[in-house]
Amino acid sequence: MPHPCLTCGACCAHFRVAFHWSETDAAPGGLTPGSLTEPLDPHRVALRGTWGDTAIRCVALRGEVGVGTSCEIYAKRPSPCRDVNASWEQGKADAHCDRARAAHGLAPLQPSDWGAAIA
Ligand code: SF4
Numbered sequence: 484m485p486h487p488c489l490t491c492g493a494c495c496a497h498f499r500v501a502f503h504w505s506e507t508d509a510a511p512g513g514l515t516p517g518s519l520t521e522p523l524d525p526h527r528v529a530l531r532g533t534w535g536d537t538a539i540r541c542v543a544l545r546g547e548v549g550v551g552t553s554c555e556i557y558a559k560r561p562s563p564c565r566d567v568n569a570s571w572e573q574g575k576a577d578a579h580c581d582r583a584r585a586a587h588g589l590a591p592l593q594p595s596d597w598g599a600a601i602a
Pocket residue numbers: 487488489491492493494495567568569570579580581583584592
């Protein structure tokens with residue numbers, strides 16, 4: 484069984500991903516490519532594609548939501564992405580995960596989805 488996030492990607496196409504600019508490679512020790520961000524306010528940037536008037540979809544998301552997805556910058560993703568918990572991965576439901584999946588017509592994950600999941 485593949486890791487459930489690999490056949491989802493809904494949260495990467497639903498929420499604004501905003502974080503302090505110092506997480507970008509414009510700052511010493513920053514990881515997230517600044518070229519994939521745009522200014523949000525004097526202190527924060529947002530991943531391109533995750534806010535504005537058009538449909539939300541992070542510029543780093545590859546694949547088709549609900550079918551097969553991956554993050555182009557997985558090792559360099561910013562803290563909001565690292566903080567996301569998939570429902571039942573840690574033994575409890577997660578409202579953000581459930582909401583993002585619902586927005587894309589996907590049922591919430593269940594404990595049984597983690598039976599033999601492989602990352
Ligand atoms: S955390 Fe939830 S919404 Fe995000 S990719 Fe994983 S299963 Fe989908």
